[in-house]
Amino acid sequence: MMSASDLLSIGEKPNAIPLRLIGPSELGTLGEKERAWAKAMRFEADAGKFLIVPGDAGAALLVLVGTGDATITPWTLAEAAAALTEGDYRLENASPENAGLLAVGWCLAQYRFGRYLQDTEAQPRSLILPEGTPAAQAAAFADASAMVRDLVNTPAEDMGPAHLQDIAEGLAEEFGGSCKTIVGDDLLDENFPAIHAVGRAATEGREPRIIDLNWGDEGPKLTLVGKGVCFDTGGLDLKPASGMLIMKKDMGGAAHALAFARLIMSTGLKVQLRLLIPAVENAVDGNAYRPGDVVMTRKGLSVEIGNTDAEGRVVLCDALALAGEDTPDLLMDFATLTGAARVALGPDLPATYSNNDALWTALETQARTAQDPLWRMPLWSPYDTMLKSDIADLNNTAEGPFGGSITAALYLQRFVDSATPWAHFDVYSWCPSAKPGRPKGGEAQGLRACFGAVKKFLALDD
Template sequence: MRTDLPDLLPDLLPAGTAAIPIRCIDLAEWDRVEPGLTPVQRAYVETTGFAPKAGRLCLLPSTEGRLERVLFGLGDTTAAAHDRLVAGRLIGLLPEGRYHFEEGGIDLADATLAWLLSSYRFSRYKAAPATLPTLAAPETIDADAVLRIARAVAAGRDLVNTPSNDLGPAEIETAARALAERFGAAISVTSGEELEREFPLVHAVGKASTRPPRLIDLTWGPADAPRVTLVGKGVVFDTGGLDIKPSSGMLLMKKDMGGSAAALSAAEMVMGSGLNLRLRLIVPTVENAIAGNAFRPGDILRARSGLTVEIGNTDAEGRLILADALTLAEAERPDLIIDFATLTGAARTALGPDLPAFFTEDDALASAVEAAGRAAIDPVWRLPLHAPYASLLDSKVADLNNVSGGPFAGAITAALFLRRFAPNTKRHVHFDLYGWNPSTKPGRPEGGEVQTARLVHQLLKTLYPAA
């Protein structure tokens, strides 16, 4: 296992390490597992009333009274609501010690990923309260690949969880530069007068902050490989601008850079897997603050593309910075553009916090996205790019408005706004994320989450496998 990565997760122990076995049991196979227990263990199971319902645990003692084996219930794995990350519950149930998963009952790669994702702790400001149990890598899986994914997720979660006083545009740049250095990628950053000239919407949104806005541009991979560009919204804090949010609306606005964190995490997975593609990562990063020079409702701004945009609401700033980034992305005609953004409350209202919305005009690509989400246990739901709704963005004084001005179809109109800035790229996927786990679930601790990063890695592995 690699030891040169940030210490965000406990490492996996080498395969074959002496450890207590964990047998994960589906309801349907309990009758086959129980007869294989020792008489003492069967008596203990009967005494404790263990049944393999989802999340149930039984710690089986040896004749000397020491922990000898663990039984863990999976419930009905054929049920539609079955959680394939349920093994993550073990992190909060098991005593400290060394463990390994037995063959049978569960996909060992899923179980290992669930264990690692559940082991994440955000400890920058408060020490983790307890030592966690450790896991020996299963011999039959690519444990290094699973660990790379989990570490990339942990790094992204750390970015989302870090409060805005310690995470500004400069810190997003630092994270991107560290990633570039690790994988030998090229990176450039545009700021200051050059940003105002080249990316006017990014500059307009971020200019009121004392922390200067910038656009980060990273490239990796062979120049002749298929080109894939990831674009991540990096609003490190969103006051709403002059259309100021209420205090309750600002409480989680440190997560408004969740799109950039997801893009960085996905890029880390892609580069770590050595996929056969030319990866480009573009992150416009700003703070939407309030000052005398803040952009205003009613302003008309000219985007990098040349289109003029009337500002109907300064709190719809994410789509503005993405517009300039998408124009840059489309200029080199990539095979695929994927953008990530905590963009609209409408998507969260429609689908809830666990299920990001995605949009694309390509039906075959949509099917591939959905399949990748299922495979990676990173689900999404497709919403339509309903073209007639584009008229809701009409402006009397500019090419378009940045909001519809009404209560309907907010996620769709935001996606249609973005499509105006990458009109020639048909293979374009837009993810509208929540970027936060409101409560702890297996594999998903409460706090920042890089939704769709694992999905995108799985998608790109399928489309552009490693050479």
Template sequence: MPSDTPETPSLRFAPASAPSVPLAFVAAESLEQWLATLPAAQSRFARAQGFTAGIGATVVFADDEGAMTGVAVGRGTAQARARGRFALAAARAALPAGVYHLDSDLAGSELEAEVLGWLFAGYRFDRYHANAAPKAALCAPEGVDAARIEAIVAGECLTRDLINTPANDMGPQELEEAAVHLANHFGASHLVVKGDDLLAQNFPMIHAVGRAAVPARAPRLIELNWGDTGPLLTLVGKGVCFDTGGLNIKPGASMGLMKKDMGGAATVLGLAQMIMALKMDIRLRVLIPAVENAIAGDAFRPGDILQSRKGLTVEVNNTDAEGRLVLADALALADAGESDLVVSFATLTGAARVAVGPDLAPFFASTSALVAPLMQAGETVADPLWNLPFWAPYETMIEPGIADLDNAPAGGMAGAITAALFLKRFVTDTPKYVHFDIYGWCPAAKPARPKGGVGQGARALLDALPELLAR
């Protein structure tokens, strides 16, 4: 359920007035200096426990009566910190139940990233199975905007919940319900066009991709609008709630994670929640083409040529490259709305995963001025990004000759770039366009990120928005 702050206690800071014990956050290179500041007995105890300040390492101090007087958590070496994120979060589950306050010289973005990670570590997806949350709580350190961090955590948890929910409970209808619930909570307006009305209102490719699904899972375009002042930001999220691959059916091993193919939609809804909860001075528009790429007698076929909202024709050379088709119609609508910035999020290509792996979110920007703010923001808020180019010499690869565009060029080279170039053909009147090709999934548990759905790029974009919208 969307809210201004997370309702789960493990996802919030403890009240500042709560009795708490100190939590020392110790870097490996500062271990000896820190040990020298302790009473001799505590220093000997820490050494005896083998505390080396590695990431996730903990040591608990107690008085003569056995009452806890403090804990220490390792930050690891500089090399270890460079190889990962959220060192503080790595220790949260191992700490005894209680309330802690941070005893550390961290400040600024480093401090904010660590306490953000601490809250992320309280996330559990327990809709179908009970998963105990950690009992250790943290007071918000001085200098940290606790309300902002809690709002960001709430948005991220919405994204995770939506991605983690299996397709039997997260089809186009349920995705619509989640979006409408979010809109109602924050006073946004909403509009949904579904089924054959998509054809009547000129969204032919969204209809074509989703028409094979059963009526209860009919294709639709979901739109939210919020805010009365400020620049107009339009977020477009791929909402393929399950992707069989269509008639170019995926093998079973590739189909197993396809509940996450609506990760782009989940990301923009989580980001929209952050923006609205923070009451940012912008006008926000969210567009989600929500479909199920199913197999039935009226499924679209390889070799079909589809009309698009933009007027461009598209030859379908692979029905498993459906995400760019539904995004194209939504982007054409976004492009006609005088947006100051259009941003799309999609779990779009395997090529992006081959290029940068699951941790990095590659993005494409229509102007070079958009790149530096996003890269800097990604580093600042520990939401890493990598810039890939809209490489114009590859435009010919998406021009089949029989139609204006090819949805799946042969050869397999530069797949992330050619997909991004395809999308860019539908954003011709908006100078500032950014596309994120995200994975939306953490394949193995890491600090602050359990295995499963995860947000990528949203926090970086949130941080960069003031500069992006000002340029």
């Protein structure tokens, strides 16, 4: 995908083809020729469906895009944006607020992961938006989502811990921040034993590390943590082949945190931003951590390893402990953490946990406004006893098969100061089947909602 800012503009382009939103009840308002053409083509203005109305010379005179009986969504224009020919299109009849939503989907519908393809020539379809549309914000949202898709879609061979470090360092350089990384056995010297334990079996060049990016020197402290498991074999509790097929996406939490950090920096949000990524590969070797091992953590709590395939929470706990040492005003973590969340909510709804009701209210409101869904799950304290261990302070997996997403969140909560407003996003980071604007593969979830919620909760509204 081209930069979204190259696909969006505000102003006049005389040769731009009009795009008109239309519902079923509005078909009768069309001119006689347009109405007859719509009838002949059996166009019923179903949501997202489009019809090219030709002029006298055969070229497109107008594009009708159906809204159905539903509200406008970011994906209303997506089917048209993916199929129309290269050129300029002018959005005729949308409010600036709706146009901002539509613009995100228009750009993302033109996304293509072409890193390994020979035929990657772009055929951009640009969109001219009405005055007052937040076009720059829409472009930033689309670019952030495209970044998540790119990172998640990249195979593990080209997206290991060192690659995540390179990306973070590139962001720091681009936006004037700083970035430091602790790698390999130095993690033990610097008291990150859990990150080291999970990643120590990886080959040379793919050693475990913690990446620490800082940006901004004014405003409230915002810390983002992203799970960076660049490939998850399951460790000695080895996944079956079918379970490993898309495990390149297990760094989807890091992808979200990196893209969110870029969104914050590129829009100049007045915060003191910190980004922490524990980056590892959960590999199998003679020195891999084992079921039954007891691993120490930065916080001083000991963890019995009930399952080496529950590695994400083990690396996150050291990063969350480090985050708390700086007393942030808001802490958010993103992780492809549990299959249980997908069983409960499917691939589209990120399971969201928070220890702060005001923070959840901001997230819920912004998720609805941005049409970027989140779903709150309970930090149900009675389940905390399911994490008990006979030989350590806690186990990394719960007794029994129930409430797996909840018990994983409760595990993480043990490493977060109760006074720190915190949200945990158990994201899937993957679209299992193509939908308009959302190709099969890596997918961003909740970023637009989180951006609005951060502004609201930290009182950063313009």
